[in-house]
Amino acid sequence: MASLLSPSAPLLGRDRLHLAYPSASSRRAGLHRLQPIKAFSSADPPKETPAKTTTEATKPPAPSPPKKPVYSMKKGQIVRVDKEKYLSSINYLSVDHPPYYKGLDYIYEDRGEVLDMRIFETGEYALVAWVGIPTAPAWLPTYMLIKSEKLDYERI
Template sequence: MATLSHFSSLSTISSSLPLSPRRFSPRSFPQFTVKSETEKEKQSTQAKSEGEASSASTKKTPKTLPKKPVYSMKKGQIVRVDKEKYLNSINYLSVGHPPFYKGLDYIYEDRGEVLDIRVFETGEYALVGWVGIPTAPAWLPTDMLIKSEKLVYERL
């Protein structure tokens, strides 16, 4: 419970504080002005005419758009993987399959569809998904892919 002595000490502390006669004058507040739409239009047209005059004096060079890369294949192209190139590539070595591994034969024999093509720092790669094979698509260099002319194939 609070006692009366606590309240009396508070009143003596507050009475000992100096009173500041600080008053805010209306001039100390920032002044805002409201401009009509016609004044804004006048200012914008003046700025445009000044900008045109300065641009006429300096020659502008047209912006050059980056050229689209020319790909060696198209999306939707049917491909197979060249077995010799793949077995001698770092892609095969990074997978860590044992020698004569038969689990990847579908990439040499079955058709794969190019889903996307990108140019990375190491070259042009294609995202290949195999039709009818429940595996994830793989990014492979386009130089080891063989374009297939036919959509019809027989699985051995």
């Protein structure tokens, strides 16, 4: 029985390995880009792939893209917070300010800009940043926001 690496082996042996794995000298010369010729013996004929016979009726329908939510406000909308709704909300109670706290008056008087809109499990919320106030933006429910184009006020 002849070894696969013996000189008397057919193309399935050493020559096929040589073609599949080019030497360093052939890589330097750029010969590794050549495609090797595959030799088949009578024992393993080339396999043919069966033709696919799928029809349009057997393909699943393409999934429709998810619908975009419709928001009650737009990004860039000028808003302010309704004081009565905010003071009776869970948002105010979670901050735990003392009664008649004056530190949040800017959200009722100054203008805020809607930066982003999202619908969470608890409802529709807007990310509001106040213009000219060095504070972080806050997520507030949209039911407590009052839309306005321009707010007239005097800062004291």
